[in-house]
Amino acid sequence: MQEELLYQIALTLVPQIGAVQAKILLQHCEPEEIFRARKNFLEKLEGIGPVRAAAIRSFRDFHLAEKEISLIQQKKITPLFLTNPAYPKRLLNCYDSPTLLYQYGEADLNASRMAAIIGTRHNSEYGRQQTEKLVTELATAGVSIVSGLAYGIDAIAHRSALKKNLPTIGVLAHGLDQIYPSAHAGLAKEISQEKGALLTEFRLGTKPDKHNFPARNRIVAGMTDVTIVMETGIKGGSMITADLANGYNRDVFALPGKVTDPKSEGCNELIRSNRAQLFRDTADLLENLGWQSQTPKEKEKRIQRSLFIEMSPEEKIIAEILHDTKGMPVDEINQRSGLSSGQVARALLNLELQSVVLSLPGKLYCLA
Numbered sequence: 001m002q003e004e005l006l007y008q009i010a011l012t013l014v015p016q017i018g019a020v021q022a023k024i025l026l027q028h029c030e031p032e033e034i035f036r037a038r039k040n041f042l043e044k045l046e047g048i049g050p051v052r053a054a055a056i057r058s059f060r061d062f063h064l065a066e067k068e069i070s071l072i073q074q075k076k077i078t079p080l081f082l083t084n085p086a087y088p089k090r091l092l093n094c095y096d097s098p099t100l101l102y103q104y105g106e107a108d109l110n111a112s113r114m115a116a117i118i119g120t121r122h123n124s125e126y127g128r129q130q131t132e133k134l135v136t137e138l139a140t141a142g143v144s145i146v147s148g149l150a151y152g153i154d155a156i157a158h159r160s161a162l163k164k165n166l167p168t169i170g171v172l173a174h175g176l177d178q179i180y181p182s183a184h185a186g187l188a189k190e191i192s193q194e195k196g197a198l199l200t201e202f203r204l205g206t207k208p209d210k211h212n213f214p215a216r217n218r219i220v221a222g223m224t225d226v227t228i229v230m231e232t233g234i235k236g237g238s239m240i241t242a243d244l245a246n247g248y249n250r251d252v253f254a255l256p257g258k259v260t261d262p263k264s265e266g267c268n269e270l271i272r273s274n275r276a277q278l279f280r281d282t283a284d285l286l287e288n289l290g291w292q293s294q295t296p297k298e299k300e301k302r303i304q305r306s307l308f309i310e311m312s313p314e315e316k317i318i319a320e321i322l323h324d325t326k327g328m329p330v331d332e333i334n335q336r337s338g339l340s341s342g343q344v345a346r347a348l349l350n351l352e353l354q355s356v357v358l359s360l361p362g363k364l365y366c367l368a
Contacts, residue, residue: 119153
């Protein structure tokens with residue numbers, strides 16, 4: 001296992017091999033085989049080419065990977081490679097998912113309901129109150145809360161989750177041997193000790209450099225079902241995260257504010273430009289996401305109703321594909337069914353209207 005981890009970490013150290021290129025390589029080889037592959041084989045792979053192939057073949061810094069293994073073992077940090085069952089599966093659907101993550105704490109990164117709550121570092125009283133209210137109400141639905149451990153809305157979301165005994169995950173833009181901002185060291189410790197976790201793709205010793213934060217934001221957006229922007233200006237990390245979530249086909253909501261308030265300017269723009277749905281209240285959010293609780297009688301009624309529905313041939317194909325799945329993206333349904341995208345869209349809509357199929361967060365579908 002340690003030798004396997006050595007090559008996994010080494011893959012993240014090769015110059016010019018980022019998350020996208022690593023995924024390409026891993027489609028053809030195991031990590032160890034990548035470093036032993038011939039240069040002419042590597043350079044023929046689409047997206048690799050001669051320069052990156054040369055970087056792999058000339059890599060000799062395995063001692064850095066050995067050092068990392070020693071340090072994470074000392075600090076009881078869990079490494080999560082792409083193939084690890086505990087790796088956030090929602091991230092696997094993102095084209096640039098991190099090759100390797102480092103986790104400190106015991107939170108389930110694949111909980112059934114996960115929401116990112118983000119916003120400005122300089123929140124107003126309105127932003128604080130609405131964030132605390134949202135987390136309190138999400139507690140009834142058992143939602144895990146993800147944010148970036150920053151000042152302002154992020155910290156409020158984490159602290160509110162802790163108060164309600166909800167798992168909360170802080171995603172960092174640096175190594176796990178430090179906390180930024182340092183004022184949140186106590187909060188980070190509490191998160192890791194109370195069913196939560198700290199998560200990062202950066203090795204120990206990595207500083208919170210400016211360019212690391214957009215990379216951090218893609219993890220926040222990609223590992224959750226929905227991103228909720230509570231308060232933000234027109235520029236900044238929250239707007240980047242919202243756009244990333246849209247790019248990953250995740251649901252995005254934004255809390256509206258006064259048109260004269262610069263702290264709400266970003267939220268209002270996200271809603272105006274249809275990049276986010278308007279967040280009105282938690283009940284509305286839960287209904288949109290299909291997270292409202294159902295009584296056993298309601299579930300039984302839905303199942304019985306679906307038994308007597310006449311389905312078209314296309315609908316039967318899709319129902320069969322979705323059998324025993326917990327959620328499948330529409331692209332995969334298109335591919336497996338052999339139907340046109342238009343046929344799939346029409347069939348899914350009809351099945352939804354008849355309560356045979358459910359639309360899940362992240363644009364996934366499953367049988368009701």
